[in-house]
Amino acid sequence: MSDNSTNIILEHAETGAALRRRFFTAQAAHIADIAVTIAVAIARGNKIMLCGNGGSAADAQHLAGEFVNRMLIDRPPLPAVALSTDTSILTAIGNDFGYDLIFAKQVAALARPGDILLGISTSGNSANVLKAMEEARRRGVLTIGFTGRGGGNMRPLCDMILDVPDASTPLTQEIHIAAGHLLCMLTDYYLFENAAALAPYLKQKEASEK
Numbered sequence: 001m002s003d004n005s006t007n008i009i010l011e012h013a014e015t016g017a018a019l020r021r022r023f024f025t026a027q028a029a030h031i032a033d034i035a036v037t038i039a040v041a042i043a044r045g046n047k048i049m050l051c052g053n054g055g056s057a058a059d060a061q062h063l064a065g066e067f068v069n070r071m072l073i074d075r076p077p078l079p080a081v082a083l084s085t086d087t088s089i090l091t092a093i094g095n096d097f098g099y100d101l102i103f104a105k106q107v108a109a110l111a112r113p114g115d116i117l118l119g120i121s122t123s124g125n126s127a128n129v130l131k132a133m134e135e136a137r138r139r140g141v142l143t144i145g146f147t148g149r150g151g152g153n154m155r156p157l158c159d160m161i162l163d164v165p166d167a168s169t170p171l172t173q174e175i176h177i178a179a180g181h182l183l184c185m186l187t188d189y190y191l192f193e194n195a196a197a198l199a200p201y202l203k204q205k206e207a208s209e210k
Contacts, residue, residue: 016171023164023175031179034144034160035186040201041116041142043191047079049110049141051103051132052120055173056146057084059120063180071184075192081110083132103132113140121145122172124152124163133157146179148172 024031038048048067050060060082067080083106084090093102107117117136119129124147133143134157145151145158149167162179164172190198 012170015168016174019164019166019171020175020178024178027162027179030160031162031182032186034162035183036190036198036201037142037144037160038116038183039187039190039198041114042078042187043198043202044114046112046114046116047081048116048118049081049083049107049136050118050120051083051129052146053084053126053128055169056120056122056126056176057082059146059173059177059180060084060118062177063118063184066181066184067187071181071188073188073192075188078187078191083107100127100131103128104135107132107135107139107141111136111139111141115139115141116144117141118144118146119154119158120147120176121152121154122148122164122169122176124149124154126154130154130157146176 041048050064051057052060061084064080064082067078069077083103089106090102093105097105111117117132119133121129124145130153133145133154136143137157142159143157145154145161145163147154147161148164148169149172150165151158151161151163155161155163162176164175166172
């Protein structure tokens with residue numbers, strides 16, 4: 001019996017590498033803009049909240065850990081919270097109000113104007129992420145979406161979006177975590193290695209609020 005496992009591995013790796021090149025070539029400047037936005041928010045005393053389901057929940061928790069602990073450099077902890085981690089909150093809300101509100105009610109409790117919500121959904125149609133985005137908008141929270149397949153219903157709810165143009169959930173998730181790592185690295189870069197680059201953005205933000 002022939003073993004096709006090597007072909008499966010190489011095909012997945014080659015397809016993923018080609019998608020990765022296309023995505024990051026097209027989105028490099030946009031990823032840098034998102035990182036600046038996150039860095040400015042943190043510099044102004046705000047926080048980032050993250051949410052998703054399944055593998056996307058794992059990505060949300062992974063990235064929150066990179067912000068709070070560190071990515072590559074030793075630096076002060078950055079304020080980030082994954083909304084998928086407290087089982088008592090999740091099960092209480094799910095039991096009393098339904099699964100669709102497990103993130104939205106946490107946003108209502110924790111969010112302050114100027115905070116950021118990063119919602120992750122490969123389809124762009126996860127109902128609980130959409131509800132969280134809607135609640136965030138009501139509270140003056142900037143919304144960032146990690147999506148695939150065109151962004152689905154999440155697209156109009158996002159102030160900034162990274163949409164992976166592919167129908168494969170695994171490949172989309174691989175791009176999401178790579179993009180998330182880059183946001184963590186670039187946030188550190190802007191806050192601790194090139195803070196001067198943030199000055200114009202901070203001044204622009206202050207001027208817009210006067």
